[in-house]
Amino acid sequence: MGLKVFNTLSRSVEPFVPLNPAGKKVGIYCCGPTVHDFAHIGNFRTFVFADIVRRHLTFRGFDVRHVMNITDVEDKIIRRVNESGKSLAEFTGEFEQAFFADLEALGCQMPHDQPHATAFIGPIIKLIKKLESTGLAYKANDGSVYFSIEKYREAGNKYGQLLNIN
Structure with missing residues (x-):
């Protein structure tokens, strides 16, 4: 019996089939920690599950x-950095180091790659501007930018199906 997964797009349990069924390569992407505080057992459920899979x-x-990924910049982190008087790297580095020590203590295998959000600020801004220019994102009164699910659906897309969009 093969592995079955719940496909959130189709909302059904389906047999696991790799993107390239002829190949034996599989990629797992797991949204990692937001390093503004110590992780708790509820946070680790995601990472233990990814390790089991x-x-x-x-x-x-x-x-x-x-x-x-490691989310090492966002509103809560910036607020906490300003309160702490530490640099962004110093503040987030402490929690990131603790996170990986805890992950190791749980017996989880380390991910092959751990890209940090701060390493992709330029491409993130470029994507946000592109989404705004196409009407798929909008700026709120407070300056925050939000993805418009309504506009995305109006353009004939199915929410949750963001793969291969240029």
Whole structure:
């Protein structure tokens, strides 16, 4: 019996099929921690689950590449950095180091890559501007930018299906 997964797009349980069924390579992307505080057991549920799936796929003969992002800049982090008097890197570095120590203590395998949000600020801003120019995002009165699910659907797209959009 093969692995079955819940597909949130179709809202049904389906057999797991890799993107390239002929290949044995599988990518796992796991949204990692927002490093503004110590992680708690509820946070770790996601990471333990990703580790179990990774181990199962590896056992089944797949070559698994696991990527987990690190959100090291956002409103709550900036607020806490300003309160602490530390630099952004110093503040987030402490919580990131503690997170990975805890992940190791739980016996989880480390992700192959851990890209940081701060390393992609330029491309993120470019994407936001592109979404705004196409009407798929809008700026609120407070300056925040939001994705417009309504405009996305009006353009004939199905929400949740963001793959391969240029």
